Amino acid sequence: MLIRTRLSRIFFLRKFFDYPITLNGKTISNLGIIRIIKIGWSYIWIQIFPVKNVNSLEDFFISRFGKELYKTFFKDYTEKVWGVPCTEIAAEWGAQRIKELSVKRALLHAVKSIFKKESSIEQKNTDTSLIEQFMYPKLGPGQMWETVAKIVEEKGAIIIKNSEVVNLNIAENQVTELSYYNHTTNLKSVVKGDYFISTMPVRDLITAMEDKVPADIKTVSEGLQYRDFITVGLLLNKLKIKNGTKITTLNGLVPDNWIYIQERDVKVGRLQIFNNWSPYMVADLDKVWIGLEYFCNEGDELWEMTDSEFIQFAINELHSIDIIDKNEVIDSAIIRMPKTYPAYFGTYPQFNLIRDFTDKLENLFLIGRNGMHKYNNQDHSMLTAIMAVNNIITGSKSKDNIWNINTEEEYHEEK
Numbered sequence: 001m002l003i004r005t006r007l008s009r010i011f012f013l014r015k016f017f018d019y020p021i022t023l024n025g026k027t028i029s030n031l032g033i034i035r036i037i038k039i040g041w042s043y044i045w046i047q048i049f050p051v052k053n054v055n056s057l058e059d060f061f062i063s064r065f066g067k068e069l070y071k072t073f074f075k076d077y078t079e080k081v082w083g084v085p086c087t088e089i090a091a092e093w094g095a096q097r098i099k100e101l102s103v104k105r106a107l108l109h110a111v112k113s114i115f116k117k118e119s120s121i122e123q124k125n126t127d128t129s130l131i132e133q134f135m136y137p138k139l140g141p142g143q144m145w146e147t148v149a150k151i152v153e154e155k156g157a158i159i160i161k162n163s164e165v166v167n168l169n170i171a172e173n174q175v176t177e178l179s180y181y182n183h184t185t186n187l188k189s190v191v192k193g194d195y196f197i198s199t200m201p202v203r204d205l206i207t208a209m210e211d212k213v214p215a216d217i218k219t220v221s222e223g224l225q226y227r228d229f230i231t232v233g234l235l236l237n238k239l240k241i242k243n244g245t246k247i248t249t250l251n252g253l254v255p256d257n258w259i260y261i262q263e264r265d266v267k268v269g270r271l272q273i274f275n276n277w278s279p280y281m282v283a284d285l286d287k288v289w290i291g292l293e294y295f296c297n298e299g300d301e302l303w304e305m306t307d308s309e310f311i312q313f314a315i316n317e318l319h320s321i322d323i324i325d326k327n328e329v330i331d332s333a334i335i336r337m338p339k340t341y342p343a344y345f346g347t348y349p350q351f352n353l354i355r356d357f358t359d360k361l362e363n364l365f366l367i368g369r370n371g372m373h374k375y376n377n378q379d380h381s382m383l384t385a386i387m388a389v390n391n392i393i394t395g396s397k398s399k400d401n402i403w404n405i406n407t408e409e410e411y412h413e414e415k
């Protein structure tokens, strides 16, 4: 594991802003004094006249940050990510994703960091969005899971790959067996089990239970929605943007891990600079591998473009906002990733019907991100797995402790 310094910034108005947004001289000069006054005033306004009913993500943002800051930094980006207006997204998404981040806490963090420089990786009391250091596997996150797979296989477990669970049999509040289809051998097989731990998307899980599921639960399940994702990797001789920070980097490369693209004239949502995640992932450090992230829906116009069309479109976008010169591109790659984000709209408000149904199946444990249709990150997903195993060991019947991971207490109180 490498210890990395986290730096992500926002690219907006063709300028760099801190991420999360910080009130400092640079932000003020980037935004201009008129916008700053509007932001300050609308923040004070919302403190005096708070939003009474926080029903949507828009309400959540406005109640936390004021209308002007919401419109400047949150609205467009969030709508780019989700493809629907913030008024149609449930407030829980904000509570889970943004956690305790607020204007007050961001100010406090800024003041504290003047006096104290964190050099340890222990940042347990720091809000997730403000964490400045992290550990990263030399060859990327997949390396961690390859290592885990190796360890469990050495201990005697069997991992069946390239196979898809297609049916689950249920009897008397228990899952008794599952069938899976092996895409390599084209054979279908059955596995009986004492316990079943599922990370397959909830919609697929309910489909696999076929006629064992009541009609109303099926309707909710079929209405669950997802946001999909395309990433384009570009290898470049160099970027057009230069390192304007005090951080020293090789060849003057910008020091960011991620750059959030807030510009409204392009569809790209975020950029990764792979050299800065781990130099071991880039063969020639005089070149730059970047990843462009696009949010889309399976079957929409972005999804349906051919690979070469899409890559050209992505190159043109970055060229148009002066991040790269298109003549510097030397190689590319594209990956489409369905069901990247479980969505908090569609039939999500009735999700508790599904949860009640699956919770009653005593030996079935829903864990992870799509497995719980919850915006769990990798750490939360691992915690849900650990909790499920603990429940099996202790014989605990309730699954509340699994569902409670990554759920704000504040949100419980609001509910």
Ligand SMILES: Cc1cc2nc3c(=O)[nH]c(=O)nc-3n(C[C@H](O)[C@H](O)[C@H](O)COP(=O)(O)OP(=O)(O)OC[C@H]3O[C@@H](n4cnc5c(N)ncnc54)[C@H](O)[C@@H]3O)c2cc1C
Pocket (backbone or CB within 6 Å): 163, 164, 165, 166, 199, 200, 201, 204, 229, 337, 340, 367, 368, 369, 370, 371, 376, 377, 378, 379, 381
């Ligand atoms: C593009 C992207 C960027 C991300 N960035 C970050 C990040 O920076 N930090 C972070 O913490 N998290 C990040 N995440 C989230 C993180 O990847 C997830 O939280 C985590 O992987 C969830 O773990 P999981 O086990 O629930 O699901 P997954 O890792 O998705 O694993 C689910 C597994 O179930 C398998 N499966 C699905 N259906 C079936 C079926 N029917 N039969 C058999 N197997 C099935 C899938 O093939 C897959 O192997 C990112 C996710 C994406 C997609």
